[in-house]
Amino acid sequence: MLTSLLFAFSLNTADACPMQDAAASAEAKANVEATAGAKATFEVEGMSCGDCSQKVTTALNEIEGVNAAAVDYQTGTAHICYDDSKTDKAALQKAIEDTGYKAKDSNA
Numbered sequence: 461m462l463t464s465l466l467f468a469f470s471l472n473t474a475d476a477c478p479m480q481d482a483a484a485s486a487e488a489k490a491n492v493e494a495t496a497g498a499k500a501t502f503e504v505e506g507m508s509c510g511d512c513s514q515k516v517t518t519a520l521n522e523i524e525g526v527n528a529a530a531v532d533y534q535t536g537t538a539h540i541c542y543d544d545s546k547t548d549k550a551a552l553q554k555a556i557e558d559t560g561y562k563a564k565d566s567n568a
């Protein structure tokens with residue numbers, strides 16, 4: 461009984477705050493660099509776990525014109541490849557900030 465309770469608790473904790481696979485992050489970033497299109501990099505403030513970076517990644521991918529996005533909470537960065545005839549840096553920044561984190565253009 462106690463064991464299953466503890467197990468359930470640790471499962472929930474893992475659910476709420478997953479780690480991010482460092483190899484997967486590196487692969488996602490390489491994918492952004494290899495994809496054709498305009499590139500943007502933002503410093504994203506306030507992400508604390510894999511859930512946060514997933515949330516930002518999803519928000520970016522929902523923008524029409526985003527070809528690839530790689531968000532890493534450990535380095536606090538978002539690398540994005542986008543079609544600049546469909547969207548722009550301001551829209552990317554707004555999408556990140558709408559998820560609740562502060563974003564700053566690294567190349568501005």
Ligand SMILES: [Cu+2]
Nearest residue numbers: 508509511512
């Ligand atoms: Cu988080």
